Amino acid sequence: MNNDLKEYVTSKTRAAKQASRKCSILSAEEKKQALKRMGEAIWDQRRQIFQANKADLENALNNGLSSAKQDRLLITDRRLEDMIQGLNSLAEYNDPVGEVISSFQRPNGLKIEKVRVPFGVIAIIYESRPNVTADAAGLAIKAGNAVVLRGGKEAIHSNQALVRAMTDGLAKTAIPVEAIQFIERTERDSIDILIREKNTVDLVIPRGGAGLIRRVVKQAHVPVIETGVGNxxxxxxxxxxxxxxxxxxxxxxxxxxxxxxxxxxxxxxxxxxxxxxxxxxxxxxxxxxxxxxxxxxxxxxxxxxxxxxxxxxxxxxxxxxxxxxxxxxxxxxxxxxxxxxxxxxxxxxxxxxxxxxxxxxxxxxxxxxxxxxxxxxxxxTDGAEFGFGAEMGISTQKMHARGPMGLRELTSYKYVIRGNGQVRE
The missing domain is CATH 3.40.309.10 (Aldehyde Dehydrogenase; Chain A, domain 2)
Structure with a gap:
């Protein structure tokens, strides 16, 4: 395997891991402001985003992509506004981190709470829909995670422009810009490296066709949530x-x-x-x-x-x-x-x-x-239509998350136990 490519990918996941530690302890207000700044930066840089998208569409036309695939690539005024509105809507949603899912007390006096916590670093591998770039970054940040984005080569210019805007927005907030990482190298091996980074990546979510999802499930060393194939x-x-x-x-x-x-x-x-x-x-x-x-x-x-x-x-x-x-x-x-x-x-x-x-x-x-x-x-079948805000994808499996994956599906949980000196006999 290309050592240069491996070092490139692992440098991204290491940076995300470091950022995730700070993301996990941010306040709800800090995350809210970050999402709003990300949306504002997308709007401020809309000209550059449309220019980048035009380059992707020209490449798609030259390479004979179908009209349906070109439609998936296209960023219209409405779609850009929807990305921004998605981030603004997420900003207003209740913060899932710290939510007490259940609580109870044992006969010995131990008080036990089941509490939502971030996953840490979530890697998203997707194909030719630039809106996923904004949705995935927004959802990950709101749920207290860092994110590593690996989009399809067809949308490389659009994704670069969107990530540049969002990280510029983050630079004005308490959230480290390293919380959003983008894999700009499009070699297929970059996917295999990313999904084997079990020391720095906590969860992988593939979004795309059946071939991509099969590849990720088969090759991953990191837990995977399958999404998207819709027959x-x-x-x-x-x-x-x-x-x-x-x-x-x-x-x-x-x-x-x-x-x-x-x-x-x-x-x-x-x-x-x-x-x-x-x-x-x-x-x-x-x-x-x-x-x-x-x-x-x-x-x-x-x-x-x-x-x-x-x-x-x-x-x-x-x-x-x-x-x-x-x-x-x-x-x-x-x-x-x-x-x-x-x-x-x-x-x-x-x-x-x-x-x-x-x-x-x-x-x-x-x-x-x-x-x-x-x-x-x-x-x-859509996160916004279900009232969840943006979604990370539609989970078609049964473990942990199923259907539209909103904020709660991007958290795990831990048990918090409080006592007053109890020991086990």
């Missing part, structure tokens, strides 16, 4: 309100197709397929959605004008498209829908559209995912 489904039950089903499906697929909580597969009950799919097909044509359908879906939609449709493969049902592509399958009922989701789902977000309350309850109880919905779009 999400909506099942339209026989009892569904078909107008509602059209609206929800179109939103879940097209409102922002490049994100992990957009649906990739639609399951339609065979009792309503002949009536529902032609109606939906018109909506999909209007939104430019391509369909990969089962044999019955293709038969029903074959006369649907300009709708792009082709037979679905096994791979299509297992794919997170992150694009205007929708796999569709007609199923024989709830049992088949649930079994399909069990086979292909990624434990992220799953939904049923149904007026039959017992069918909805059965779906919600039997489907294993971080978020399960009845009569609503999967696009709501």
């Amino acid at each position: 999400c489904h909506i099942y339209v039950h026989a009892s569904a309100d078909l107008d509602m089903a059209r609206s929800v499906v179109v939103n879940a697929k097209t409102q922002r197709p490049s994100v992990c909580n957009a649906i990739e597969t639609l399951l339609v009950d065979q009792e309503i397929a002949d009536e529902y799919l032609p109606r939906l097909g018109k909506d999909l044509v209007a939104k430019g959605v391509q369909v990969r359908g089962c044999e019955q879906t293709c038969r029903i939609l074959q006369d649907q004008g300009s709708l792009e449709i082709e037979p679905a493969s096994e791979e299509d049902y297992a794919t997170e498209f992150l694009d205007l592509i929708l796999a569709v399958k007609v199923v024989k009922g709830l049992e088949e829908a649930v079994n399909h989701i069990r086979k292909y789902g990624t434990l992220h977000s799953e939904a049923i559209i149904a007026e039959d309350a017992s069918a909805a309850d059965a779906f919600l109880n039997r489907v294993d995912a971080a978020a399960v919905y009845h009569n609503a779009s999967t696009r709501f």
Whole structure:
């Protein structure tokens, strides 16, 4: 392994570790002011940030990145304002550090409290969404941690500009600028080095595609929280309100197709397929959605004008498209829908559209995912939509954190015991 690269990465994690010790004892007010200064600095340096983002977008176009991936890279006025608003909102949230989760007293007089504490150093490995840079840094700081950011090479200029702004903001506060570290070197080996730094990194959170997450889980020597891969489904039950089903499906697929909580597969009950799919097909044509359908879906939609449709493969049902592509399958009922989701789902977000309350309850109880919905779009699986503020990602595992990871999910805990001279006999 490249010794120069290893020394570069470990210098970043060592600096973060040193900074984390100070971050862990900062007051709530100090952290609040730090987040506000970070947001102000992003606004003050917005011209440089947009210029950096333009360079990334030009590279993406030259390298043939898809329109969906270009959308993930893009920083618009609104998205920049959302980053700043996210930091300002986090600033106002209750500080999780020091929160007493539970307390009790033992018969021998010992008073025991379970208290939230920071993790220490959190490494975030992510791909082509610059907003993650601001969200991750803000969340880590608010929860009393230092953070090491390793973004994708496609967003390198945007991320550099955002980190420069945020550390300039921190320089005006009690928080050391070393609390935000950014890995500027884009060699793939930098990831492997980072996730093996068990002496200086306390937690790794990968955000991105299945390949990135598998790589991190397989290679890490540091505890990992898996996030993000979203092969999400909506099942339209026989009892569904078909107008509602059209609206929800179109939103879940097209409102922002490049994100992990957009649906990739639609399951339609065979009792309503002949009536529902032609109606939906018109909506999909209007939104430019391509369909990969089962044999019955293709038969029903074959006369649907300009709708792009082709037979679905096994791979299509297992794919997170992150694009205007929708796999569709007609199923024989709830049992088949649930079994399909069990086979292909990624434990992220799953939904049923149904007026039959017992069918909805059965779906919600039997489907294993971080978020399960009845009569609503999967696009709501999001920290801000859940009222958590910004999020570090959507955890699809079951240990420690599941679903949108907000501030509390970025803390651990310790037991604080107070006595008056007790000894164990």
